[in-house]
Amino acid sequence: VKAETPLHSLLGMTAPVILAPMALVAGGALASAVSAAGGLGLIGGGYGDRAWLERELDTAGKARIGVGFISWALENQPDLLALALKREPCAILLSFGSVRRFASTIHNAGIPLIVQVQTVADACIAVSEGAAVIVAQGTEAGGHSGTRGTIALVPAVVDAVSPIPVVAAGGIADGRGLAAAMMLGAQAVLCGTAFYAARESLAHVNAKRATLDASGDQTVRSALFDAARGYVWPPQWQARSLVNDFQKRWSAEAGISSDRLKLMQEEYRNALTTGDTGTMAVFVGEAVNLVQSEESATAILHRIMNEAHCRLSGHRSLGASA
Amino acid sequence: VKAETPLHSLLGMTAPVILAPMALVAGGALASAVSAAGGLGLIGGGYGDRAWLERELDTAGKARIGVGFISWALENQPDLLALALKREPCAILLSFGSVRRFASTIHNAGIPLIVQVQTVADACIAVSEGAAVIVAQGTEAGGHSGTRGTIALVPAVVDAVSPIPVVAAGGIADGRGLAAAMMLGAQAVLCGTAFYAARESLAHVNAKRATLDASGDQTVRSALFDAARGYVWPPQWQARSLVNDFQKRWSAEAGISSDRLKLMQEEYRNALTTGDTGTMAVFVGEAVNLVQSEESATAILHRIMNEAHCRLSGHRSLGASA
Numbered sequence: 001v002k003a004e005t006p007l008h009s010l011l012g013m014t015a016p017v018i019l020a021p022m023a024l025v026a027g028g029a030l031a032s033a034v035s036a037a038g039g040l041g042l043i044g045g046g047y048g049d050r051a052w053l054e055r056e057l058d059t060a061g062k063a064r065i066g067v068g069f070i071s072w073a074l075e076n077q078p079d080l081l082a083l084a085l086k087r088e089p090c091a092i093l094l095s096f097g098s099v100r101r102f103a104s105t106i107h108n109a110g111i112p113l114i115v116q117v118q119t120v121a122d123a124c125i126a127v128s129e130g131a132a133v134i135v136a137q138g139t140e141a142g143g144h145s146g147t148r149g150t151i152a153l154v155p156a157v158v159d160a161v162s163p164i165p166v167v168a169a170g171g172i173a174d175g176r177g178l179a180a181a182m183m184l185g186a187q188a189v190l191c192g193t194a195f196y197a198a199r200e201s202l203a204h205v206n207a208k209r210a211t212l213d214a215s216g217d218q219t220v221r222s223a224l225f226d227a228a229r230g231y232v233w234p235p236q237w238q239a240r241s242l243v244n245d246f247q248k249r250w251s252a253e254a255g256i257s258s259d260r261l262k263l264m265q266e267e268y269r270n271a272l273t274t275g276d277t278g279t280m281a282v283f284v285g286e287a288v289n290l291v292q293s294e295e296s297a298t299a300i301l302h303r304i305m306n307e308a309h310c311r312l313s314g315h316r317s318l319g320a321s322a
Numbered sequence: 323v324k325a326e327t328p329l330h331s332l333l334g335m336t337a338p339v340i341l342a343p344m345a346l347v348a349g350g351a352l353a354s355a356v357s358a359a360g361g362l363g364l365i366g367g368g369y370g371d372r373a374w375l376e377r378e379l380d381t382a383g384k385a386r387i388g389v390g391f392i393s394w395a396l397e398n399q400p401d402l403l404a405l406a407l408k409r410e411p412c413a414i415l416l417s418f419g420s421v422r423r424f425a426s427t428i429h430n431a432g433i434p435l436i437v438q439v440q441t442v443a444d445a446c447i448a449v450s451e452g453a454a455v456i457v458a459q460g461t462e463a464g465g466h467s468g469t470r471g472t473i474a475l476v477p478a479v480v481d482a483v484s485p486i487p488v489v490a491a492g493g494i495a496d497g498r499g500l501a502a503a504m505m506l507g508a509q510a511v512l513c514g515t516a517f518y519a520a521r522e523s524l525a526h527v528n529a530k531r532a533t534l535d536a537s538g539d540q541t542v543r544s545a546l547f548d549a550a551r552g553y554v555w556p557p558q559w560q561a562r563s564l565v566n567d568f569q570k571r572w573s574a575e576a577g578i579s580s581d582r583l584k585l586m587q588e589e590y591r592n593a594l595t596t597g598d599t600g601t602m603a604v605f606v607g608e609a610v611n612l613v614q615s616e617e618s619a620t621a622i623l624h625r626i627m628n629e630a631h632c633r634l635s636g637h638r639s640l641g642a643s644a
Contacts, residue, residue, distance in 0.1 A: 120538065120611065121537070138471055139461075139471055140471035140474045148462075149472060149473070149492065149608055150471060151473045151502060152538050152608035153538065153608065155498045156537070156538055170471065170474075171474030172474075176507055177473060179502075180501075181502070183501035185498055216442065217441045285474070286470055290481075311505050312505070
């Protein structure tokens with residue numbers, strides 16, 4: 001098995017599938033399982049829980065893994081980047097904010113910098129700031145995203161940043177999506193939802209179960225769960241999750257007072273301990289239609305690869321070439 | 323040249339590219355040009371301008387074309403469907419509303435009914451109401467759309483309605499998008515933006531020019547231009563267009579009074595006569611990045627087909643099969 005593109009060599013992958021660094025979900029076990037299967041697992045550095053990150057880096061041990069951070073959150077805790085770099089990850093992924101402050105540190109450590117963007121304009125900025133790889137993330141993604149859709153964003157970003165390699169993210173959870181992304185000019189895909197219910201995922205068992213029955217029609221992108229968790233996100237990025245009772249009820253309330261906000265946040269915290277999916281956010285994307293059973297990360301990756309192989313080798317004609 | 327799938331036979335296509343029935347833009351000349359090149363042109367029945375539709379049907383003459391209508395608008399003018407059926411179109415496309423009232427009339431006329439939907443749930447309803455073909459339209463599309471993205475919606479709709487053929491729409495304007503749609507399980511694509519600036523398009527020359535310079539980052543989905551035109555759309559569908567001064571200025575105004583609304587509508591009407599793209603809506607989608615010159619419909623379709631052929635024949639491996 002050999003790597004076929006510069007991106008594969010750069011990241012040590014034999015399969016063009018990268019695990020999205022889902023906060024509190026993509027831990028050391030899931031990341032190393034995806035990497036062991038030939039892809040690249042990224043541990044979710046999230047909002048800066050140092051103890052969580054140390055534990056998950058320990059769990060991954062010497063496995064070939066990368067770490068992903070939220071750029072604007074990392075600004076407040078730049079020491080977490082140092083912690084990650086000390087473990088010699090095979091890549092650092094940054095998303096949601098400028099990477100100017102971090103790029104040279106990562107570059108000097110000899111680690112490839114992957115930057116995830118949501119617009120063509122931000123792709124160009126990321127390249128100017130030192131990105132070695134661009135992830136073009138569509139609004140179909142679970143968790144935070146912008147507003148552009150994957151199928152038009154990816155080729156536009158490829159055209160804008162070529163020859164920098166582009167990875168497609170958002171709405172891709174099976175081999176059809178991987179094959180489609182290749183056609184769009186991506187060299188790999190980054191998948192979160194596909195692995196959310198994986199056996200190695202740290203998502204709550206109730207949250208995993210909720211994804212198996214859900215339709216992509218039932219997700220919504222909103223700022224509500226950020227308010228419920230006390231996070232202040234820049235307004236251009238909102239988080240996609242399954243619609244639930246909590247989301248519907250509080251979204252209907254206009255102009256939430258600070259007392260009401262406290263109540264909302266307390267309600268949310270309580271639900272996390274009980275695993276109540278009627279209240280807590282299940283951060284999955286529109287591709288949740290394609291997630292139908294709890295499998296190992298290896299089985300998921302192999303299924304995606306096999307299906308993509310079949311699609312790519314089965315299509316020889318569009319009907320007009322005969 | 324032979325048709326290769328049941329869908330191609332049904333619609334008489336040799337190239338799997340359908341022209342979106344853009345209101346006031348996709349007229350008889352554009353529709354018949356797309357059909358002559360092997361695709362299928364749909365004339366935009368729009369909001370029910372009978373004189374416009376009669377003229378454009380006349381322009382198309384005996385060409386193999388279809389006609390598209392807005393379902394909820396057709397409810398108020400069902401005679402337009404009779405007008406279209408009298409010309410023996412090769413298909414009727416309905417979108418944005420129930421087709422229950424029209425399906426049997428269309429079926430009895432022996433015309434294939436194509437129904438465009440924006441969710442998996444609506445795809446299932448459309449099939450139960452008599453759709454022979456489903457268009458799964460992502461939110462990347464120009465003009466009205468729902469909120470789901472194409473790359474995750476198409477495979478989910480394919481899974482839900484199989485063996486009914488599915489056409490992908492939204493964000494597709496070049497051969498990369500066509501090849502990607504095929505990988506997702508679509509049997510054809512429906513494109514509006516790709517043909518908006520075509521020589522045969524009835525869009526204003528200023529509007530065409532605006533699309534050539536625009537980025538997909540600069541489109542927005544909103545209800546504002548519907549208000550400006552005096553249309554009352556069901557809230558789940560909003561229209562994507564280029565962002566412009568008019569859109570920004572009036573969107574910033576909360577709670578527009580009826581006097582202010584009259585002023586807004588007058589301002590909008592005036593801009594239509596002068597072709598002021600700072601005010602009037604240019605209804606194109608996120609794939610506008612991929613539209614870079616004014617070409618004939620034939621040249622556009624051939625470019626899309628050739629590029630898709632290259633992509634589909636060039637990909638034999640994902641890197642892990644070696």
